Amino acid sequence: MAGTNRAIDAVTGGPVIILVDPQMGENIGATARAMYNFGLVELRIVRPRDGWPNARAIANASGALEVIDRAQIFDCVPDAIGDLHHVFAATARPRDMVKEVVTPRGAAQHIRQYEAASLRSGVLLGGERAGLSNDDLVRAKTIITIPTNPSFASLNLAQAALLLAYEWFLLRDETPDSVVTDSETRPANGHEMDGLFVHLESELRASGFLYPPEKRPTMTRNIRNMLHRANLTEQDVRTLRGMIASLAQGRNDKSPA
């Protein structure tokens, strides 16, 4: 039943995804893939139309067999959620129930808090044809509604699972929102930038570019700002100085003559 525990151990512990009356094996497989892309491994399936195991689910899981192999099958929703402390239901915002409604991001925050208290969460997702019944919704403490384009609001199972898993994963992930890749080299320091500016401006002056003289301060300031914005590495500075020397070579060759 349980697959081998590979590196995924580091990201287990997330919410259980519970598919209720799913029809197409392709959608179950795509859901498993989406879950595993973001480190969720526990899939439960209530009354899969085409039985289990399902070859199309396996094919569409694209290798997420960790999830497929662990999947558990249930006859009814109460059994599938019996061990869970907090059950969410993903659906459009219900009009006739008084319930907390959260976004996927809000749900992820709740789920992380429950995890910190060693409490288990699960999310009910309804099948292709009928979605979740009112009885299913009543069993959930909280509704998850994914905000979408009002002209085209319908998400399939795998899309909904992807967004839920993604938001859950991001709350553990520590990748900063923005970073500049560093390879071998380091950012240029002030001396190196100064050396570049002096070299460039000297060649530009010699070539007649920094003209007329009264505009020179503004022109050099703009050039320096432009180069500073590039966050040059020390390798970049060497490359640029090589380029400047190479471009200016014709004139320098000529001038002593």
Add this chain to the structure above:
Amino acid sequence: MAGTNRAIDAVTGGPVIILVDPQMGENIGATARAMYNFGLVELRIVRPRDGWPNARAIANASGALEVIDRAQIFDCVPDAIGDLHHVFAATARPRDMVKEVVTPRGAAQHIRQYEAASLRSGVLLGGERAGLSNDDLVRAKTIITIPTNPSFASLNLAQAALLLAYEWFLLRDETPDSVVTDSETRPANGHEMDGLFVHLESELRASGFLYPPEKRPTMTRNIRNMLHRANLTEQDVRTLRGMIASLAQGRNDKSPA
């Protein structure tokens, strides 16, 4: 060409999604669906393997014909991005390039700021077989890397498009804290950057800088990445081209003699 403008008008203006060498129509259709679920309508396709229009794309779009009908086909990436001011490339973090890397959330923040300044963005997504080439990456100012389960990192086109569109959509109501450009000028677009690169590389080759020839691709790639990082304005491009012409003038004056 253009579909009827329904309620979607309220959420247009988002980034262009550019698929490069996509193979399966199913994936193109699923990408269109994911885009439209979160209000993106502009799809461009570079060299679709199976031609265009594609019946499988239409079937898998699940009704997102607003996107399918507007899709534009291109022979090469430069043409597909020529009118865009900021190009992102979605890929795993590159090891050998110095470039800003952002998450989908970070990218969405950038894109919303550009929109506030009436600037157009696009995201390159590579095909199923080979992903994006180094040449494609060089054309992008910024890399988008989606954080995933390291044991199962590969996302398909539609999954990547879904997460990018979702993050963009969630920011729809936010007024950006700051705007990128000042009032005087605007960021250089793809055509202007290409013109700069061609001019610079032609002069560098003539001066003997891009030597030996087998190193030329790496050298030009590094130079292009460095200049992209500077977020050049169209005024900067004109200044740089003036500098290049001025520096190279000595050799050019001499050579005809």
